[in-house]
Amino acid sequence: MRHQTTSVPPRSNRVRYVCAALLTVFAGCMRDIPAPGLEYTDGPVVGMGDGAGGATGFDSGAGPDAPTPDAAPAPDSAADAPPVVPDARDVAADAPSTADVPSPADRAPDVAPATCGMPGQACCPGSTCLAGGCCAMFVPGPNEQRCVANGGQCFAKGSGTGGAGTGGVCSGGTCTGCGALNQVCCQFDVCNGPGLACNESANRCTMCGAAGSPVCRGNVCGASSCVNNDGACVAAGTPCGGGAGTCTDSGSCFSQGVVCGGVGQPCCGLGGFCSRSGTTCLGNQCRECGALGQPCCDPGNTCRAGSCAGFGLEAMCR
Numbered sequence: 001m002r003h004q005t006t007s008v009p010p011r012s013n014r015v016r017y018v019c020a021a022l023l024t025v026f027a028g029c030m031r032d033i034p035a036p037g038l039e040y041t042d043g044p045v046v047g048m049g050d051g052a053g054g055a056t057g058f059d060s061g062a063g064p065d066a067p068t069p070d071a072a073p074a075p076d077s078a079a080d081a082p083p084v085v086p087d088a089r090d091v092a093a094d095a096p097s098t099a100d101v102p103s104p105a106d107r108a109p110d111v112a113p114a115t116c117g118m119p120g121q122a123c124c125p126g127s128t129c130l131a132g133g134c135c136a137m138f139v140p141g142p143n144e145q146r147c148v149a150n151g152g153q154c155f156a157k158g159s160g161t162g163g164a165g166t167g168g169v170c171s172g173g174t175c176t177g178c179g180a181l182n183q184v185c186c187q188f189d190v191c192n193g194p195g196l197a198c199n200e201s202a203n204r205c206t207m208c209g210a211a212g213s214p215v216c217r218g219n220v221c222g223a224s225s226c227v228n229n230d231g232a233c234v235a236a237g238t239p240c241g242g243g244a245g246t247c248t249d250s251g252s253c254f255s256q257g258v259v260c261g262g263v264g265q266p267c268c269g270l271g272g273f274c275s276r277s278g279t280t281c282l283g284n285q286c287r288e289c290g291a292l293g294q295p296c297c298d299p300g301n302t303c304r305a306g307s308c309a310g311f312g313l314e315a316m317c318r
Contacts, residue, residue: 117133118130118133119133120146121146121147122306123146125306129173133150134147134150134152134154134192135147135307136154136155136190138187145187145188148165150171153167153170157188157189158187167186167187178205179193179196180192181193184203185199185200188308189302193205195207195208195209197215200214208220209222211233212232216304217290217297218278218289219277219297225251225277226253227261227274227276236249240269240275244275251275261274262279265286282295291303291304293318301315
């Protein structure tokens, strides 16, 4: 009996067949499992990287169908958010209003404690006191006029300061027993009220400043008049007394070509007085007096403002 024999491929051919089968299986697996970063597509095969067709069946993402990259994740908290710059108009609208804030000019000024006018203090300019007090006490030590309280005891000229005063009671700035018209003068030759001065020879308060009347405090007389050697006011054209000649409209005295009694001029007469209103004789020369910071005026060391403090050449109106 004749047996049929089957031919067996050579060994080398068998190896090639096995390798081809393995490659076929591997290719099938690769179609189901895309490589990282590549997406399988059923459409035309696109080459890797340049969009051209290839034999792999994979898309590199570089062609027209490439997926859009995922957006950056949103910040997890306000701390990761970018800073927000406010609009200038919003800042101005939120700013505190200054409409109700007073300017420095509108603020109430600081009130300094009183340095004059209170009981026991020096009298203020014009021989005045605060809170209804009266300028009616003389303190010899500092040579000052002092204020007494409203309702307190006034001191008339010559009554001293150690005992009870004789000038009555201070009532609203006026003493009931001194300083008024035709009353005795209060201490330091003070008379209360405008146009009044102490007539020292009579120790009475009289009208002052007019011709024939005593000078007012601070050696003041009316216009076109002079202070004579007795401390009274005289009209222009009348004698100044004391050998000083005649009163002129300027307030100086004139005699035989010699002018005296005005500011910066020599003092007049043998006693050395100044004839122009508001001047006093210091060192044989007439100087302005009676205002704050100026020398006190003779006779009587009086001031138009403040009170006289000190003695001799040091006596000043403060």
